Amino acid sequence: MSQSTIQQSSVRNGLLAALALADWAHLEPHLEAVELPFDQTVHAAGGPVDAVFFIETGMVSVLVTLEDGAQVESGIAGPEGLLGLALVFGDSHSLTDARVQLEGTALRIGAAAFQAAMDRSPALRALLLRYALAFLGQVTQGGACNARHPIENRLARWLLTAHDRAGADEFPMTHEFMAMMLGVNRPGVSIAAGLLSRAGLIRYVRGRMTITDRPGLEAATCECYHTVRHEYARLLGPRSAAPAASAG
Amino acid sequence: MSQSTIQQSSVRNGLLAALALADWAHLEPHLEAVELPFDQTVHAAGGPVDAVFFIETGMVSVLVTLEDGAQVESGIAGPEGLLGLALVFGDSHSLTDARVQLEGTALRIGAAAFQAAMDRSPALRALLLRYALAFLGQVTQGGACNARHPIENRLARWLLTAHDRAGADEFPMTHEFMAMMLGVNRPGVSIAAGLLSRAGLIRYVRGRMTITDRPGLEAATCECYHTVRHEYARLLGPRSAAPAASAG
DNA sequence: GTTCGTACGTTCGAAATCGAACAAATACTT
DNA sequence: AAGTATTTGTTCGATTTCGAACGTACGAAC
Numbered sequence: 001m002s003q004s005t006i007q008q009s010s011v012r013n014g015l016l017a018a019l020a021l022a023d024w025a026h027l028e029p030h031l032e033a034v035e036l037p038f039d040q041t042v043h044a045a046g047g048p049v050d051a052v053f054f055i056e057t058g059m060v061s062v063l064v065t066l067e068d069g070a071q072v073e074s075g076i077a078g079p080e081g082l083l084g085l086a087l088v089f090g091d092s093h094s095l096t097d098a099r100v101q102l103e104g105t106a107l108r109i110g111a112a113a114f115q116a117a118m119d120r121s122p123a124l125r126a127l128l129l130r131y132a133l134a135f136l137g138q139v140t141q142g143g144a145c146n147a148r149h150p151i152e153n154r155l156a157r158w159l160l161t162a163h164d165r166a167g168a169d170e171f172p173m174t175h176e177f178m179a180m181m182l183g184v185n186r187p188g189v190s191i192a193a194g195l196l197s198r199a200g201l202i203r204y205v206r207g208r209m210t211i212t213d214r215p216g217l218e219a220a221t222c223e224c225y226h227t228v229r230h231e232y233a234r235l236l237g238p239r240s241a242a243p244a245a246s247a248g
Numbered sequence: 249m250s251q252s253t254i255q256q257s258s259v260r261n262g263l264l265a266a267l268a269l270a271d272w273a274h275l276e277p278h279l280e281a282v283e284l285p286f287d288q289t290v291h292a293a294g295g296p297v298d299a300v301f302f303i304e305t306g307m308v309s310v311l312v313t314l315e316d317g318a319q320v321e322s323g324i325a326g327p328e329g330l331l332g333l334a335l336v337f338g339d340s341h342s343l344t345d346a347r348v349q350l351e352g353t354a355l356r357i358g359a360a361a362f363q364a365a366m367d368r369s370p371a372l373r374a375l376l377l378r379y380a381l382a383f384l385g386q387v388t389q390g391g392a393c394n395a396r397h398p399i400e401n402r403l404a405r406w407l408l409t410a411h412d413r414a415g416a417d418e419f420p421m422t423h424e425f426m427a428m429m430l431g432v433n434r435p436g437v438s439i440a441a442g443l444l445s446r447a448g449l450i451r452y453v454r455g456r457m458t459i460t461d462r463p464g465l466e467a468a469t470c471e472c473y474h475t476v477r478h479e480y481a482r483l484l485g486p487r488s489a490a491p492a493a494s495a496g
Numbered sequence: 497g498t499t500c501g502t503a504c505g506t507t508c509g510a511a512a513t514c515g516a517a518c519a520a521a522t523a524c525t526t
Numbered sequence: 527a528a529g530t531a532t533t534t535g536t537t538c539g540a541t542t543t544c545g546a547a548c549g550t551a552c553g554a555a556c
Contacts, residue, residue, distance in 0.1 A: 174532090174534085175534065175535095176532095176533075176534090187535085187536080190534065190536080191535095191536090204534090205534095206533055207534090
């Protein structure tokens, strides 16, 4: 456990910031600041989920691994949310990998302490269930998007989602990687990214992506981005829908 | 409210059947038997969710409606589950339509009574959260499946999922309709269904689908069917993973 | 028995995407 | 400065899927 007290006012995680003081008090003694280094697997599919991570900075992808080895992104979590959703549902296993895509930091709480806090604090439970529902909305809309929308729209959507969580207009990101997330082949992303770049919406050089025209990107995405964003805002408040964009 | 008492032993819904008597007692006075006629919209996207429906027979699709009017299935519920998942999360709105695909019956409970029962019964809440997690698993795996797997495998998967909930080897189902569920065009389904039919796995005549070789279909599907089924079984017990197949 | 609506089979050209490959450019290493 | 690994741009043919169309079969209604 952490030796020193964490001040709620200094917490950058949207869920924790939304708690009343009494509910925060249930969690705080058990929270431990941890690093989320790039590419770390926070929890693995099939394995146990032994802690919840409230993300403070960075971005983590939730991934389904298919039989052929392909990993497809089903959702993204950032400073608006948490990892270890299975524990919110009272389970201790996950169908998905969680892998750090943009390095950052988190506050970690072990499964037992987390369950105890959930049991004692109805407000905490209610808040985290709303987050779970928002995440379900993200996965639901994303699934339909995968089935029907062309690569260019989906790429714009993914970039906006990443931008919301990156905390900056520029962040490291390769075509190869985005192709895997979207479940498409790499040249497909290169072509789509080329279109967005020629339209002046983004720039990229060797694994560094820069969002140069966010309103333009929002016009280039399918409605799925806006649908998910509105759902996050409705359930968790505007701050949690787009932590980076509204702060910066 | 219903005038007469419903015996738990006669209930065909997997969730209700799994409840201890004390938890059942919280719900029973408020349950009302209702019909689920074909094509009925149980609740609509954006609209309020004013009741939970524990399905007894039949099958209901949970659908995302896209801007272009296309409706893509994100999940299916049958006698193993319920509709109105938003209420389990403490919310009262839904991102999705729920539409009856195979007619049946359900036990309905209004939102207020349902919330009260959830508040009073931790066991009920725990059970329904496990169902919510299983449903999230279905949506998650389905989204990845949409992104990567060819139509034929996805059709086999969908037929197996329907078979599990239909309670019979034969059920009404058109190509047109399956195409919409899978988010693909109709000839794509006709071709895929033709392959499955020539392989002797299914038969169909004018909107009547018959599963003739279930093990064969299970070999023709992608792993996504098995993954989801195992997750349902793990979280809810074997009965809920395949209510029809294990009963018949 | 005829008519009509729906479901299905099939075709066709167009478009999107795939999968593999290779060249060019950039960063890192030595 | 040279060598190496990685990232990106690009090509190309193959495959899948799309979207529209048309003909046929089945079943219900008159």
